[in-house]
Amino acid sequence: MHSLNAWNAEIYRAMSHRIKRRIIECLRDADLSFTELFNAVGDDNHGRFGYHLRGLKGFAELEPSTKKYRLTDTGRLLDACIRDFRFITSVGKRLTNYVQHLRLGDHAVGFYNTEDYKRKMLFPFIEAGLHKGQAVVYLAFEHKLDSDTKGIQRRGIDYDRLSKGAFTVVSAREWYLEKGKAQAKTIIANWLALLKEKKKAGFTGLHVVGEMGVFFDYAKSKEALRYEGELGRQLTHDLCGLCLYDMNKLDTPQSIQLCNFHGHLLSKGVVGKMTK
Secondary structure (H helix, E strand, C coil), rough: HHHHHHHHHHHHHHHCCCHHHHHHHHCCCEEEEHHHHHHCCCCCCCHHHHHHHHHHCCEEEEEEEECCCCCCHHHHHHHHHHCCEEEECCCCCCHHHHCCCCCCCCEEEEEECHHHHHHHHHHHHHHHHHHHHCCCEEEECCHHHHHHHHHHHHCCCCCCCCCCCCCCEEEEHHHHHHHHHCHHHHHHHHHHHHHHHHCCCCCCCCEEECHHHHHHHHHCCHHHHHHHHHHHCCCCCCEEEEEEHHHHHCCCHHHHHHHHHHHCCCCCCCCEEEEE
């Protein structure tokens, strides 16, 4: 698990560093030798350039017969993500600020490797939705329902003072796998039905955050990717979604696909918006 987590972290390091991104971009259309690539990137320090090139192991490789570097299949997936991304390196308050400014119609993915980092996305997202007069739904892991609910209360969200239906904590397994049958069309139809119900009750929209790891826990990873792909980068203008993923449960192609399926990326070191 540790090695997979470290491997996924390389994706975000590659996306967040200017030289690494430039190397990927330069190899997009042609294989290049070390010298050709160094000149194309435009760096002025061989040692620094070599360090970043070595850091792209798995994304770029040296072809022994031609002595030229080329993108791997995973590197091409990463390139597709880089092409469509507006980068904002971010930590701390900037992450909180970005989460709080997600709007109806936004579809965001949040990657975490610790519970603490997850909560840095989760709590501001919930607070922002309630502050904007939207109905908020949190789809949590069943074994964490109690602890997450207590954590939210400790954050200062007073359940008793909220209007009826303003905030709901639901089992992710129940919503996605039982009621939703792990089928994209069924889950989306359920969201639209809930949205209609909440708007009829007077809320301005629906603010949803879900633990997507439940798909992977029940060997439904393909269904998760199909669902995310069906949703796309933009949601209906009355719904805002934040999909949470534990990096330990994902392989590299899955992580990159998820970046491409969402309009916003939140992770340790990289926060930003897809440009298309």
